[in-house]
Amino acid sequence: MMSLPFFGFFAAFCLAWAERRGAALSLGLVSLVVLLLLFRRHATDSLPLSF
Amino acid sequence: MxxxxxxxxxxxxxxxxxxxxxxxxxxxxxxxxxxxxxxxxxxxxxxxxxxxxxxxxxxxxxxxxxxxxxxxxxxxxxxxxxxxxxxxxxGLKAFGVAAFAIAALLVLGNGVSTVLECGGGLCPDDPTDYQLLR
Structure with missing residues (x-):
């Protein structure tokens, strides 16, 4: 599941090569959002900070 | 990337x-x-x-x-x-094509290595090996 953003970006690269600019930009943005959502679920360790 | x-x-x-x-x-x-x-x-x-x-x-x-x-x-x-x-x-010269191809292949390679490391689910917090290569 965590590889989804990479494959999304690879597909966006393919769309960019095919000069489908809008689709590449849209897929790039969607992949970015997916990355953030996955990172939120993945990063569960609390930071070892104390002030 | x-x-x-x-x-x-x-x-x-x-x-x-x-x-x-x-x-x-x-x-x-x-x-x-x-x-x-x-x-x-x-x-x-x-x-x-x-x-x-x-x-x-x-x-x-x-x-x-x-x-x-x-x-x-x-x-x-x-x-x-x-x-x-x-x-x-x-005007996309050879250098541009090479840069484009390298970037795309690195993204694909990272995707494949993530599948090998984490399988189909979420990656563990501190992965030490590749789940699909055990």
Whole structure:
């Protein structure tokens, strides 16, 4: 599941090569959002900070 | 690598502000994630992971993301690049094709290695081996 953003970006690269600019930009943005959502679920360790 | 997509679009479709915007957004997201990982190993006594030139890879990633965002912001100031009508694909020289191909293959390679490391689910917090290569 965590590889989804990479494959999304690879597909966006393919769309960019095919000069489908809008689709590449849209897929790039969607992949970015997916990355953030996955990172939120993945990063569960609390930071070892104390002030 | 995510930030490269915007620059790759510049190579293939001509410079547009939206391409730089995507690159800057990607660099900001990458910078935020790198910062979190840097903070995870910031306490004294935390050996963390291996270093390159004295800095952890997360720190290098954060530095590179800041450089990418700053570089794109600087490039946006050259407004004459947007005056010419973009000519998609025209003049993409061998170096540009190679840069484009390397970026795309690195993204694909990272995707494949993530599947090997984490399978179909979420990656463990601190992966030590490849789940699909056990």
């Amino acid at each position: 995510r930030a490269w997509l915007g620059l790759a679009l510049n190579l293939r479709c001509g410079p547009r502000p939206s391409h730089y915007g995507l690159a800057i957004l990607s660099a900001l997201v990458g910078g935020a994630i790198s910062t979190r990982q840097v903070l995870l190993h910031i306490m004294p006594g935390d050996a963390g992971r291996r270093t390159v030139l004295g800095l952890h890879l997360y720190t290098w990633a954060l530095i590179l993301f800041v450089v990418i965002a700053a570089g794109c912001a600087l490039l946006l100031m050259f407004e004459r690049q947007f005056e010419a009508e973009p000519s998609p694909g025209a």
